[in-house]
Amino acid sequence: MGKQRAFSGVQPTGNLHLGNYLGAIRNWVEGQSQYENFFCVVDLHAITAPHNPATLASDTYTIAALYLACGIDLEYSKIFVQSHVSAHSELTWLFNCITPINWLTDMIQFKEKAVRQGENVNTGLLDYPVLMAADILLYQADKVPVGEDQKQHLELTRDIADRFNYQFAKGKPPILKVPDPLIRKEGARVMSLMDGTKKMSKSDPAEGSRINLLDPPDVIQKKIKRCKTDMERGLTFDDPERPECNNLLGLYMILSGKTKEAVAEEGQDMGWGQFKPLLTETMIEALKPIQEKYQAVMTDKGYLESVLRDGREAAEAIANETLNQVKAALGYSMPL
Numbered sequence: 457m458g459k460q461r462a463f464s465g466v467q468p469t470g471n472l473h474l475g476n477y478l479g480a481i482r483n484w485v486e487g488q489s490q491y492e493n494f495f496c497v498v499d500l501h502a503i504t505a506p507h508n509p510a511t512l513a514s515d516t517y518t519i520a521a522l523y524l525a526c527g528i529d530l531e532y533s534k535i536f537v538q539s540h541v542s543a544h545s546e547l548t549w550l551f552n553c554i555t556p557i558n559w560l561t562d563m564i565q566f567k568e569k570a571v572r573q574g575e576n577v578n579t580g581l582l583d584y585p586v587l588m589a590a591d592i593l594l595y596q597a598d599k600v601p602v603g604e605d606q607k608q609h610l611e612l613t614r615d616i617a618d619r620f621n622y623q624f625a626k627g628k629p630p631i632l633k634v635p636d637p638l639i640r641k642e643g644a645r646v647m648s649l650m651d652g653t654k655k656m657s658k659s660d661p662a663e664g665s666r667i668n669l670l671d672p673p674d675v676i677q678k679k680i681k682r683c684k685t686d687m688e689r690g691l692t693f694d695d696p697e698r699p700e701c702n703n704l705l706g707l708y709m710i711l712s713g714k715t716k717e718a719v720a721e722e723g724q725d726m727g728w729g730q731f732k733p734l735l736t737e738t739m740i741e742a743l744k745p746i747q748e749k750y751q752a753v754m755t756d757k758g759y760l761e762s763v764l765r766d767g768r769e770a771a772e773a774i775a776n777e778t779l780n781q782v783k784a785a786l787g788y789s790m791p792l
């Protein structure tokens with residue numbers, strides 16, 4: 457039996473932060489030899505919020521280069537750009553016509569983001585999860601490695617697949633594979649450095665709330681120095697009264713590769729004055745190889761382009777096959 461297939465993606469909106477890395481990309485890298493992987497830069501999703509046309513293409517390249525820098529290995533994985541494979545847009549339209557609108561208005565991320573867009577909520581924002589379902593289902597993916605915040609979108613993807621199979625392949629073998637989310641407990645929800653109850657996010661206007669993968673050491677140092685803590689001495693995990701403490705210890709644990717028990721013991725008598733420099737150092741060391749590899753990849757744009765071209769060709773072959781099956785099931789004639 458062949459390998460199972462994994463699919464995932466990140467939006468090219470600004471820089472990648474530690475949440476994207478620990479919640480998603482690190483897990484892609486760790487699991488990649490087990491699967492046949494497709495990792496996409498989801499640039500169509502990036503315009504559901506106001507965006508800058510002058511930087512969209514370069515941001516897309518930055519994310520693709522960061523995938524490589526984080527350790528995506530082309531022996532196991534393809535990297536491609538969503539807008540380069542037109543089947544994503546086309547399948548979204550077809551799915552739009554079988555997705556009840558209340559499934560979309562119920563989405564937590566839509567509600568949160570719609571508040572931020574105020575009067576100008578665009579249809580794309582509402583439709584965002586349908587495009588995400590098209591991304592995943594086009595590749596008949598078995599597994600979708602993501603952070604905790606994407607759980608609801610994955611449930612919707614499963615519902616769309618089930619509904620399509622039920623309505624258009626009844627009594628026949630299912631056309632669309634129903635995928636499973638892959639959410640690792642550690643790092644699934646990295647919190648803001650300025651509020652331990654809020655998710656670390658690209659859209660937070662406060663730059664000090666997140667660590668970007670390309671932040672230089674002095675910036676990391678400054679952000680950790682200023683990050684929110686509390687008045688207690690002795691650092692502990694899982695205290696609901698101390699969300700910042702839990703988040704920072706968790707980051708230290710993952711980035712140092714130590715066990716939870718070891719970190720709990722190390723932190724029990726520590727004050728913030730001792731812990732912060734330790735966390736800073738650990739973070740700088742963990743991000744250094746990624747930053748070095750990123751610089752190397754960016755010096756050879758031709759190479760990056762060839763990676764994306766190769767990825768697109770492989771992606772397109774699979775995506776078009778699924779799209780044709782879906783269109784045939786819906787009753788479309790094929791182009792002559």
Ligand code: TYM
Pocket residue numbers: 463464465466467468475476477478479480498501587588591592600601602603604605606609643644645646647655656657
């Ligand atoms: P995006 O770009 O917002 O996030 C990319 C990935 O990072 C994870 N993530 C986090 N994980 C832990 N803690 C955080 N604070 C944190 N912030 C973000 C997200 O869960 C995600 O895995 N809608 C997707 C992009 C997408 C996609 C897909 C993913 C489009 N199509 C198909 C999988 C499959 C998103 O959230 O992007």
